[in-house]
Amino acid sequence: MENNTGKTAARAAGRGAGKPSILVVDDERNTREGLAMALRRDWDVRTAESKDAALALLAEAPADVMLSDVRMPGGSGLELLQAARAAHPRMACVLLTAYGSVETAVEAMKLGAADFLTKPVNLDQLDIVLARTLRTRALERENRELRKRLDDRYGLENIVGSSPEMERVFDVIRQAAPSQATVLVEGPSGTGKELVAQALHHLSPRAAGPFVAVHCAALSPTLLESELFGHEKGAFTGAVAQSRGRFEQAGGGTLFLDEVGEIAPEVQVKLLRVLETRTFERVGGSETLRADFRIVAATNRDLKAEVAAGRFREDLYYRLAVVTIRMPTLAERAGDVPMLCDHFLKQFASESGTGAAKRLEPAALALLQAYPWPGNVRELRNAVERMTVLSRGETITVADVPPEIRDAAAAAAPAGAVPGESLADAEKRQILAALERAGGNRSKAADELGINRRTLHRKLAAWGVPPRRGAAAR
Template sequence: MSKPNIFVVDDEPDMVKGLVLVLREIGEVGTAPTAEEALEYIKRNPVDVLVTDVRMPGIGGISLLEKVKEFRPKIEVIVLTAYGSIESAIDAMKKGAYHYVTKPFNNDELLIVVQRALQDKRLHEELEYLREKVNKAHVFESIIGRDWKMQEIFETIKKVAPSKVPILIQGESGTGKELIARAIHQHSPRSKNRFLGINTAALPENLLEAELFGYKKGAFTGADYDKKGLLVQATQGTFFLDEIGSMSLAFQSKLLRVIQEMEVIPVGATEPLKIDVRFISATHTDLEKAVKDGAFREDLYYRLNVVRINVPPLRERKEDIPMLAGHFLEKWAEGEDKKGLTTGALRRLMEYDWPGNVRELENVIQRAMLVAEGVDIQPSDILLRQEPLPWLVEAEGYSSATYDKAKEEVFRHFQREYFTNLLKRCNGNITLAAEKSGITRTALHRIIKKLNLSEEVLTMRDSLPQATTK
């Protein structure tokens, strides 16, 4: 194994010599007398640990630390200070330094700090490698899932993608059925051609027919030109029929003929046009039941259901929630403003049943990132639907109250919950809370008095860490 690369920056030649003598026991050591020279070296060469003096002519050690972290964030930086100033050391740590050592330094102490920095850097690199390896195993195209049901789906996609057989994807809304359809297309011989689709529930039947099959000029009012249908446009590609359970029996008959003959007749035309598409269908309804009830043609069902993929709802694969949440946090991060999840926030996500599935989780994460005040998302930032408010359920006489009385009670509880949480986030600072809520300081004082929150505000202020004097 090659030796780690350590780089020393100090404007005192004797100090540099001493540092090199100590540190060459554990790595290859490079040196520079100024931060400017160090920056030029680091831009061109690998460095694992940077040891720099705090005070130097020109660019100081803390400025060097900030500049290095901009383009080499994984370099561990240790700062040296001859002044024993805890303030400068803390400032350096806040800006990303690994640790600090005071001058004159003890050789053993310096070695221990640098060795720990190297060990931690190596550990982070190994964890990153393992995380990347795990993610590759649990991400298929843009579908994320380590749950065994999702792993089975990944294997099915690989098996069926090379063929032309129709596929039926069944699952609740928001489970990612279209993502699976796109993954099948991407792994098929048709991947260089078009993937087109339509939600059959989103259009009235006459428009659906015109979109799918195309039309001739003059076929109906507004048909001012010939238009190719989506099925013709998708020739040699894949066509995705979403929500097929919503089609009428009459339209099902037309679609059955298209699949059997592989040809379409545009609206207003008499001659069919040949097509060559692979059909992938999706539904959130129970098509077998629809067939039994006479709402879906049995022959069309068997045509579409040559291979079926059942997508589990998110509540049945909760172990995927942390990975999915992490993915959405990265996806919606603005620049460097990346947020994490506290343990409590993650627990809240894990305890919820997700009726809207992955789509709802993404929406909740996106909203939480907007409302979160700090670096990490807190449980109070996770806003979920379908959660009964305990004060509505438990309020004595609530169900028998008049509408106005019930509304007044609901609003009072809303105010208390809203302003209590707001004041907590502002550490009892009335001015800041008023600014964030968009009301005047005087109005907020009145609300605090009305809701009897004065003692809570004082408690919040008292709980703040007190400044110490030396």
């Protein structure tokens, strides 16, 4: 027979260079060698005559596919399958079974075999099965990469911060995400509540399902009700067709109730009922629907105070606040300002396709760190965008900092600019003041200023400031 076995398979692997690798395991020498010979042209083939020999070879170098006999002395092929899958979860395993032993084949598939072939092996069939296996494997890899990219976009990597305040937030997200628990995210405007809601979704078992957001403040009570629960045709004037509500749309996924503190009392009662029973009716409908959703809610009000003031139902509050995450204000974590600036500078550079991110001169960064940021991260993001667009050079200087930020920062920080002082002098004075506050510890001063330690060393050397005695290594 003309042997083109593996050619299609090798092509399906989608790699230009290098053949895909296969480990052939069979205790019968003839079968082993026969298969190896048939596959050699298009595969990188290794052979083993037992379970132990196979595992030893895999430990040396992994394979794309393992083609193994089920019945072998010294440990059955099924045991090999289990051990190999445990050690190399991404390797595809194809098993060879005796003709007619369907039970073994079924068992093999349950243990994670990608496919099976009956002996004696038909080489054309072998080619088809191996090609299919490689294609599936390539798809799986693609899926993994896509999922990873989504994680990067919506997961924790997307939430910038290394302050203890943010570390606490990350810890709660990691703990709460895998559960079904309702989470209430509290914090002032622009602190990243929506990012946290997205991360909770994308790190949860529901990540493959939809993330549906409802901005509760934007809608009148009547509209919000129909938005959440949907409506039947003719339920009210303008309801010309049946509509599925957000609870239905969020099936299998996460429903994000933004600004939940703004919900009117009459809708609060209905929301409470859905949370308690997981059932609801569309507006104007009589059919009781069951929905599978997980709720994440956010508010920039102090919901407990709203409860105390009688504006928010206490029972609903406790339903929502099973887990609470309090977002710190940016002023509470000013140490994160340099990282955030860096993040946004890179983001705007890549969005505008201008190549390299602009640099923030230390004195400009010092101003941004001294500013109280009432609009939190959103305001900082906007400021960085504005400075990126308006600054002419590669470096954003003090002159590029929006005047209102410069003035407020100067008023807030004793190290702010002195009228009439040159920028270089202002920078020098700020750096020396920070060094003094840090008791001469350069690392500490650099941290406080949010500048690189080496930059600080260079500047100090240029000004002729000697390193503190006994602290040369700092």
